[in-house]
Amino acid sequence: MKEKERADVVCLGYFLKKKNLLPYLEFLQKEKGFQVLVPLANSNGATCFEELSEENSKKIFLDSRAFFSAKKFFLPNREREFLFEKKAPSFKVHETVKHRQKVVFGLRSCDLHALNALDKLFLDFYGYDSLYRNKRNTCLTIGLECSKPGKNCFCDSMGTSKPDFFDLFFWEKKDGFFVEIGSVEWERLYCKKFFEQTRETKNKPMEKCGLKLDTENLEQILEKNFEHKIWASEAERCLSCSSCTQICPTCYCFTIEDFFIPCSKDSERFREWDSCQLQQFTKVHGGVFRSSRKSRLRQFVMHKLSFFRQQHSVHLCVGCGRCIEACPVKISLVEIARQIQKNPIGGN
Amino acid sequence: MHDFESPLKPELAEILRVKQETPSIKTFTVRFLDKKKQKQFSFLPGKFMMASIFGFGEMPISISSSPYQKDSLQLTVNPVGNISRKICSLEKGSVIGLRGPFGRGYPIQKFRKKNIVFFSGGCGMASMRSAVFAVTAKKELFGKLFLFHGCKSPSELLFAEDIAKWEKEENFNVFVSVDVPSPSWKGNSGFVTDLIGKVDLPIEDTFVLMCGPQAMMNIAIEKFKGHGFKPEQLYSSLERLMHCGVGKCGHCNIGKEFVCVHGPVFSGLELEKMHLKEG
Ligand SMILES: Cc1cc2nc3c(=O)[nH]c(=O)nc-3n(C[C@H](O)[C@H](O)[C@H](O)COP(=O)(O)OP(=O)(O)OC[C@H]3O[C@@H](n4cnc5c(N)ncnc54)[C@H](O)[C@@H]3O)c2cc1C
Ligand code: SF4
Ligand code: FES
Numbered sequence: 001m002k003e004k005e006r007a008d009v010v011c012l013g014y015f016l017k018k019k020n021l022l023p024y025l026e027f028l029q030k031e032k033g034f035q036v037l038v039p040l041a042n043s044n045g046a047t048c049f050e051e052l053s054e055e056n057s058k059k060i061f062l063d064s065r066a067f068f069s070a071k072k073f074f075l076p077n078r079e080r081e082f083l084f085e086k087k088a089p090s091f092k093v094h095e096t097v098k099h100r101q102k103v104v105f106g107l108r109s110c111d112l113h114a115l116n117a118l119d120k121l122f123l124d125f126y127g128y129d130s131l132y133r134n135k136r137n138t139c140l141t142i143g144l145e146c147s148k149p150g151k152n153c154f155c156d157s158m159g160t161s162k163p164d165f166f167d168l169f170f171w172e173k174k175d176g177f178f179v180e181i182g183s184v185e186w187e188r189l190y191c192k193k194f195f196e197q198t199r200e201t202k203n204k205p206m207e208k209c210g211l212k213l214d215t216e217n218l219e220q221i222l223e224k225n226f227e228h229k230i231w232a233s234e235a236e237r238c239l240s241c242s243s244c245t246q247i248c249p250t251c252y253c254f255t256i257e258d259f260f261i262p263c264s265k266d267s268e269r270f271r272e273w274d275s276c277q278l279q280q281f282t283k284v285h286g287g288v289f290r291s292s293r294k295s296r297l298r299q300f301v302m303h304k305l306s307f308f309r310q311q312h313s314v315h316l317c318v319g320c321g322r323c324i325e326a327c328p329v330k331i332s333l334v335e336i337a338r339q340i341q342k343n344p345i346g347g348n
Numbered sequence: 349m350h351d352f353e354s355p356l357k358p359e360l361a362e363i364l365r366v367k368q369e370t371p372s373i374k375t376f377t378v379r380f381l382d383k384k385k386q387k388q389f390s391f392l393p394g395k396f397m398m399a400s401i402f403g404f405g406e407m408p409i410s411i412s413s414s415p416y417q418k419d420s421l422q423l424t425v426n427p428v429g430n431i432s433r434k435i436c437s438l439e440k441g442s443v444i445g446l447r448g449p450f451g452r453g454y455p456i457q458k459f460r461k462k463n464i465v466f467f468s469g470g471c472g473m474a475s476m477r478s479a480v481f482a483v484t485a486k487k488e489l490f491g492k493l494f495l496f497h498g499c500k501s502p503s504e505l506l507f508a509e510d511i512a513k514w515e516k517e518e519n520f521n522v523f524v525s526v527d528v529p530s531p532s533w534k535g536n537s538g539f540v541t542d543l544i545g546k547v548d549l550p551i552e553d554t555f556v557l558m559c560g561p562q563a564m565m566n567i568a569i570e571k572f573k574g575h576g577f578k579p580e581q582l583y584s585s586l587e588r589l590m591h592c593g594v595g596k597c598g599h600c601n602i603g604k605e606f607v608c609v610h611g612p613v614f615s616g617l618e619l620e621k622m623h624l625k626e627g
Contacts, residue, residue, distance in 0.1 A: 253598030
């Protein structure tokens, strides 16, 4: 027994044949009882993560990162926090707890780094958030190598092209995947039938994104250029539609609101995605703190590329380029940052 | 599996007393239903609670009572919107939700042996009252005390009875100013910030605590600095929209700071580095 365990440790990975990918995912679903989430091609052309089923298994999409990230499985767009049951003269507070074991397959390096950034905030910043922790603790991740970056990708600039924070990671090989082990929990994903011993090793992380951003000292440079004229000029085009924050795998802001349950005295408290691009986001009794589009666009870019880094040592941007792709007027945070670097207040 | 409590989960609390402070503002004395929770509850003035009216929502609210008052706490509510108005419609015996205390209060320990200037405007008096109680309860530990408070009109004056008591205390100079005086008003009139410079204040070894509308604090900070106060002698409490109170929802973000956890009280030095305007 001991010998065998050691053999496993020496062999830091396994090989999974391409033709066994779907059977393996179905094994996780049917034999291990996981809810398996995979990237799928929608009929409308967008790709997003959904639960694997017999009907959709042919639509698994692995050519590039999904258009929509897997954020909604950790931070759903709308989620119940509490049920308040009226028990006259008082109340009973019920907390929402869900913990169906999940596996997300097909997360790219950027997606994994995005989860790490969210973990920093929701698991370890002035206490944790139990709704997020619930979902995160019951979810295993299987990453997938990106060998062809998209035209808006810049993960190698953001330091997120090297995969990390996964349970398993699949590196693309001829006819299959080299399976790298990333956590102590990987054994829950092990399958003797499909995982073969191998002498293969992992590939080099991808370093050939077309889009580049110099991130050295970027948070300080942006901080010093808070009053740069580019904020106003770019904001002139901005529609405050919040597509950028919705599509972003790390944008997390939310509102909390109560609703009465019809025909009862009970009520529920919901959490819902919000966006710094909307005026109401900072509205108080005396006015709106970020009333101009300029200040709101600046908040988005600064939170991504400056503020979060100052607080948590990583950027809140993982270089996936989704916001650039989703923006109807083609505003790009990379372009804004580069313009500022090229032409900072007070000159270079 | 579920071995932890959410910091968002409201505890139940009962309204023990309701006091009408001004024609619109009311002070609620509340106590947690859970006796252990009430016993363990302690806070530093300047910190705030999240108060829930189930089905209506939650709002941030300062604690206006003394930190030495152990069997209950007080919340002073200005009915400006849905939740605050709903709270003001509640009566003795109603049950609300409460969680907290949250944020960073006034570092009162640091003010030992020093002179303190309390400076508040309007509803800002709520958290200031708690700070004044904390300091006056141990008056021998502090130097000279000053209170400046401004409000719109004499009928809008909060905690008039407490103020009358403080006026009689030794070593405590109290100045109240109303924007629009009534015929019977005997005190100061005009903006409370106009009093800065007119009253002789010690500058050395003095700390200023501020809470009130942003516009008032901006003017006050500039005036205090103009009279020789250093930014590190000034502390002021910021107001932002808050949904969670625990650094997660993002609403109260200013630069790298989150007002709900890093504030609401910030020192003048910290404020100088923050993007307070449109930030
Ligand atoms: C740290 C802190 C301490 C506070 N202490 C007190 C207090 O002791 N007593 C008191 O009466 N109020 C206090 N407030 C302000 C109070 O939280 C708001 O007035 C309240 O949230 C308004 O909620 P509402 O549902 O009644 O209003 P809504 O119906 O939500 O809105 C009414 C108006 O109030 C605005 N508003 C919503 N949230 C805030 C907010 N956080 N600050 C200012 N305006 C807001 C809305 O945008 C709108 O313009 C405090 C706020 C903070 C951040
Ligand atoms: S997606 Fe583009 S237009 Fe819409 S809010 Fe973001 S930057 Fe503005
Ligand atoms: S109130 Fe939610 S982050 Fe501060």
